[in-house]
Amino acid sequence: MIEADVVVIGAGPAGCASAIALAGAGLRVAVFGRAHAAERVGESLSPGAPALLDRLGVREGFLGDGHLPCHANASAWGSATMAWHDFLRDPRGHGFHIDRARFEAMLRARAAEAGAHLIEGDAPRGLLREDGVWRAEANAASPAIRARYVIDASGRAASFARSQGEARLIAWDQVALVAFARASRPIDEAFTLIEAVREGFWYSAPVPGGRFVLALFTDAALHHAPSARTAGGTGALLDASMHTRRRLEAHGATLEGAPRFVDASSARLATPYGPGWVAAGDAALTYDPISAHGLTLALRTGIDAARALVADARGDATALPAYGARLTRAFDDYRREALRVYRSEQRWPDAPYWHARHAR
Structure with missing residues (x-):
């Protein structure tokens, strides 16, 4: 008992x-x-997280545990040009990739x-x-x-x-196609990247161990495409991106393991x-x-x-x-x-993913 x-x-x-x-x-x-x-x-932990870790009594242990700093968020949203939001002026400091x-x-x-x-x-x-x-x-x-x-x-x-x-x-419903990529060269970046594409948007971030985590947030309909769960299928989807693909190429990163879908509604x-x-x-x-x-x-x-x-x-x-x-x-x-942010992306108004969100 x-x-x-x-x-x-x-x-x-x-x-x-x-x-x-x-x-x-x-x-x-x-x-x-x-x-x-x-x-x-x-x-990813935002700059506000260390204060919460302090309340839980784990801040010192966390800081000594080998997690990576995140100094900025970058986004290619509404245009192909990357916009930056850095944490230099945030009094709480930077975030983390853990x-x-x-x-x-x-x-x-x-x-x-x-x-x-x-x-x-x-x-x-x-x-x-x-x-x-x-x-x-x-x-x-x-x-x-x-x-x-x-x-x-x-x-x-x-x-x-x-x-x-x-x-x-x-x-709103959504799924994420998740994969990890191992870099063959040292990762010299400390930012999270969000990139809008016709199918939805890519999220990528470096994680400890010389790898990137990747996720394509998209309509559940893609979940029914068996090829998407293969390295080749995910690679083809990555080819439609620009900044995410270049990020991986710059570090000689290749996909490892089988990509998988998770609920992201x-x-x-x-x-x-x-x-x-x-x-x-x-x-x-x-x-x-x-x-x-x-x-x-x-x-x-x-x-x-x-x-x-x-x-x-x-x-x-x-x-x-x-x-x-x-x-x-x-x-x-x-x-x-979130809906305001979705409305700000108007490059593919007839694509199912964006049309559904604009309609809201």
């Missing part, structure tokens, strides 16, 4: 941030999740150090709430559980929230909380990379979800609704700004 004040479903950045904050507040925390075997996209696996391992270690109980495995199914307590019976995969609260940090699946009947509201839960539970990270809301929030949003919502639960446990009945209202406002602001 695991008895806890809070069960966290998901051991990614949002779940670990919640666990660290909750344990720091003196609550008993059990975290269910697995270390991700596959490489994941989501390796080793995602190393970053998540650091957060899990910090959660355990703070006192959270990490369980390598999937969260138990069938959690039911009775008399203000969540319970699940033991089975072959997990022990019996009893907890007052649940945090859903299960990612885009939002598995627990959906089990509670919550709907996921999709602002912009969406949020209709209500990211309920009696005795709250959602954080991608389970609560997901943004495009053009928002430049990424992992920073996961950390922030993880911390904020924990604070809301602590306040609720202390008798503040407004804490969870206030958290939900903040996320709804944030998503509405993001949606308006």
Whole structure:
């Protein structure tokens, strides 16, 4: 039997941030999740992230962990000319391109150090709430559980929230074709690049280990093209770009591994909380990379979800609704700004990807 004040479903950045904050507040925390075997996209931290890492007690460890600085964001959007947004005048300093696996391992270690109980495995199914307590019976995969609260940090699946009947509201559908490329020459760049193309837009960034991560954000229809999942098919799509292709060529970078598709829709839960539970990270809301929030949003919502639960446990009945209202406002602001950015790209008005976004 695991008895806890809070069960966290998901051991990614949002779940670990919640666990660290909750344990720091003196609550008993059990975290269910697995270390991700596959490489994941989501390796950029904005200049605001170090302040959040400071609150989690991992800033010094992070700075000594070999992550790369990100000094600027570049974009070829609305024209073929690259525009630059650098961080030289940002009082918070520069951002980072991180080793995602190393970053998540650091957060899990910090959660355990703070006192959270990490369980390598999937969260138990069938959690039911009775008399203000969540319970699940033991089975072959997990022990019996009893907890007052649940945090859903299960990612885009939002598995627990959906089990509670919550709907996921999709602002627009999208997929990302993800690949990694290894450079044969030293990478001398420290910026994130966004490049619009007829099919959507390319995202690329250097990551530790002499590699680039690449993702083409595009319509789900491309998901049905088997050739796109091959190095040749992805290479053909890259040939239609200019700056992204030249970036790889300049560093002698070649694709490694099989390209794969992941869901990249912009969406949020209709209500990211309920009696005795709250959602954080991608389970609560997901943004495009053009928002430049990424992992920073996961950390922030993880911390904020924990604070809301602590306040609720202390008798503040407004804490969870206030958290939900903040996320709804944030998503509405993001949606308006993202559509404004999409409207600013008018080179391919009849292309399905751009036509659908302009129509919104």
